Amino acid sequence: xxxxxHLAGAAYFYRARSLSLALGLAPSVLWLAxxxxxxxxxxIATAFWRCQxxxxxKTLSLYNFERxxxxxxxxxxxxxxxxxxxxxxxxxxLLALPLAFFLVxxxxxxxxxxxxxxxxxxxxxxxxxxxxxxxxxxxTSGVLNTFLMNLGVIGHPVSSLVYSPFSVYIAxxxxxxxxxxxxxxxxxxxIPHPLLEASEDLGARAWQQIRRVILPLAxxxxxxxxxxxxxxxxxxxxxxxxxxxGSQFMGNVIANQxxxxxxxPMGAALAAPLLLTLVVLIGVVARRGxxxxx
Amino acid sequence: MKRLWPLWTILGLLVLIFLQLPSVVVIxxxxxxxxxxxxxxxxxxxxxxxRMFQDAxxxxxxxxTAIVAVVSSLLAACVGMSAALTFYRYRFRGRYxxxxxxxxxxxxxxxxxxVALVSMLSRLGVPLSLLTLVIGHTTFLTxxxxxNTLGQLRLLPRNIEEAALDLGATQFQVLSRVLFPLxxxxxxxSLVLALTMSIDEIAVTFFLTGRELTLPMWxxxxxxxxxxxxxxxxxxxxxxxxxxxxxxxxxxxxxKSPWSR
Numbered sequence: 321x322x323x324x325x326h327l328a329g330a331a332y333f334y335r336a337r338s339l340s341l342a343l344g345l346a347p348s349v350l351w352l353a354x355x356x357x358x359x360x361x362x363x364i365a366t367a368f369w370r371c372q373x374x375x376x377x378k379t380l381s382l383y384n385f386e387r388x389x390x391x392x393x394x395x396x397x398x399x400x401x402x403x404x405x406x407x408x409x410x411x412x413x414l415l416a417l418p419l420a421f422f423l424v425x426x427x428x429x430x431x432x433x434x435x436x437x438x439x440x441x442x443x444x445x446x447x448x449x450x451x452x453x454x455x456x457x458x459x460t461s462g463v464l465n466t467f468l469m470n471l472g473v474i475g476h477p478v479s480s481l482v483y484s485p486f487s488v489y490i491a492x493x494x495x496x497x498x499x500x501x502x503x504x505x506x507x508x509x510x511i512p513h514p515l516l517e518a519s520e521d522l523g524a525r526a527w528q529q530i531r532r533v534i535l536p537l538a539x540x541x542x543x544x545x546x547x548x549x550x551x552x553x554x555x556x557x558x559x560x561x562x563x564x565x566g567s568q569f570m571g572n573v574i575a576n577q578x579x580x581x582x583x584x585p586m587g588a589a590l591a592a593p594l595l596l597t598l599v600v601l602i603g604v605v606a607r608r609g610x611x612x613x614x
Numbered sequence: 615m616k617r618l619w620p621l622w623t624i625l626g627l628l629v630l631i632f633l634q635l636p637s638v639v640v641i642x643x644x645x646x647x648x649x650x651x652x653x654x655x656x657x658x659x660x661x662x663x664x665r666m667f668q669d670a671x672x673x674x675x676x677x678x679t680a681i682v683a684v685v686s687s688l689l690a691a692c693v694g695m696s697a698a699l700t701f702y703r704y705r706f707r708g709r710y711x712x713x714x715x716x717x718x719x720x721x722x723x724x725x726x727x728x729v730a731l732v733s734m735l736s737r738l739g740v741p742l743s744l745l746t747l748v749i750g751h752t753t754f755l756t757x758x759x760x761x762n763t764l765g766q767l768r769l770l771p772r773n774i775e776e777a778a779l780d781l782g783a784t785q786f787q788v789l790s791r792v793l794f795p796l797x798x799x800x801x802x803x804s805l806v807l808a809l810t811m812s813i814d815e816i817a818v819t820f821f822l823t824g825r826e827l828t829l830p831m832w833x834x835x836x837x838x839x840x841x842x843x844x845x846x847x848x849x850x851x852x853x854x855x856x857x858x859x860x861x862x863x864x865x866x867x868x869x870k871s872p873w874s875r
Contacts, residue, residue: 344700347693355753356719362734415629422626426619442637444857447814448833449850453636456651466653526618555723571725578729598722
């Protein structure tokens with residue numbers, strides 16, 4: 321009797337568990353299934369249509385993908401985008417590390433809060449302005465040129481500072497840097513202090529402690545920082561437009577196909593390598609507990 | 615470790631200065647008495663701020679952006695939080711995979727969310743409007759909320775919940791009287807962050823705005839136009855001020871709540 325009751329109770333709780341599990345997950349799963357994965361499917365399906373002039377022909381074909389593979393231009397653009405994304409990701413990870421070390425290990429908690437607010441303060445100014453501010457700094461009659469001329473370092477303004485690969489690179493590094501700092505601060509803060517003290521007591525020197533204790537524990541945060549700035553750079557289409565010398569990036573060509581060059585099927589096909597690269601990269605970094613660090 | 619403090623201080627401050635420098639230039643040019651960016655600034659004026667408050671386009675763009683930010687942040691808060699609470703409470707099969715799935719709109723760049731939604735909406739014949747923009751923003755903000763809330767929940771001592779249950783609280787009471795009060799400030803912080811992200815977002819906004827005018831689209835249009843450039847800076851400075859007030863009000867508690875030891 322008691323056993324039966326017990327079983328009935330367990331069954332009830334089991335049902336309640338799956339019920340509340342389902343209820344709790346339903347909103348997000350449904351929303352994403354419809355609006356995110358549904359739309360990604362629509363995007364992929366669109367890639368199999370093609371354009372003839374301004375007309376979209378809605379029959380399935382591999383035409384866009386053939387162009388993607390055969391025309392060297394697309395490979396060049398994908399390669400260039402990947403190169404910038406890797407460089408920006410590495411630079412941001414490299415710049416974020418000392419800042420995160422300073423914030424977590426040197427600053428008192430109160431000061432850390434204030435300085436962390438300053439770190440993400442650029443995010444509160446509009447993204448477009450953040451990118452465009454580099455035009456104000458690097459422009460022919462901008463801050464840097466005038467400054468260098470006043471110092472007498474250069475005789476006349478260097479016009480190649482802005483609208484160049486350099487200005488795109490520096491603006492991207494700047495724009496995405498806060499996104500690399502935050503996950504690093506989060507992982508460093510989670511390192512238990514006794515661990516650091518123990519390694520000191522056991523005679524680890526400063527660099528040994530960093531290499532053997534801190535960096536392994538901070539690895540997910542560093543990876544997350546790299547991945548964030550890498551991913552955001554891969555998809556960026558505004559900064560190259562505002563500051564570039566006309567070189568195309570994946571984001572630009574996709575945006576153009578959905579805008580001025582109106583051919584959504586080609587744009588969708590161009591989004592495919594972007595999507596693929598990032599999903600593969602996520603698959604590689606996912607195993608290291610990176611999502612816990614975001 | 616202490617021996618390396620000077621090194622981290624110097625390098626860290628240099629990076630911090632690099633982060634702030636362009637913002638300083640943006641702010642200075644907002645007061646510049648000229649119509650493009652030439653250094654040094656010859657004279658200072660408040661002209662652009664008065665211009666801004668008379669500009670009908672700016673006001674319309676600000677209103678639209680604010681509506682989208684508030685509606686999508688609140689929607690995302692409901693959706694993201696319920697997922698985070700469920701993740702915190704239960705271990706289930708495919709948990710890790712599902713976490714990855716929910717985070718995807720945040721992990722992949724916004725341009726993919728934007729063009730994908732446009733493809734689907736145009737297939738369904740849905741015209742672009744502020745509503746479609748809300749859908750786009752809610753999608754990535756849900757991931758943001760989920761991630762923030764889960765992070766804050768993880769830092770709560772596990773036994774708080776068990777203690778409440780032992781003392782006879784129902785599941786609902788645990789949520790409303792224990793978890794929610796503890797999370798309140800963290801949620802405020804997430805909300806502020808979500809509002810900022812929505813206002814700042816350009817990729818999704820660019821593809822889903824349609825004919826409506828939003829702040830990023832207005833700024834982009836003005837940059838392309840290339841006249842009266844400091845007007846953009848003035849708008850940027852006001853946005854910065856509003857954010858600083860908003861974040862300043864929540865920051866001290868915001869910062870303490872998720873990471874305090």
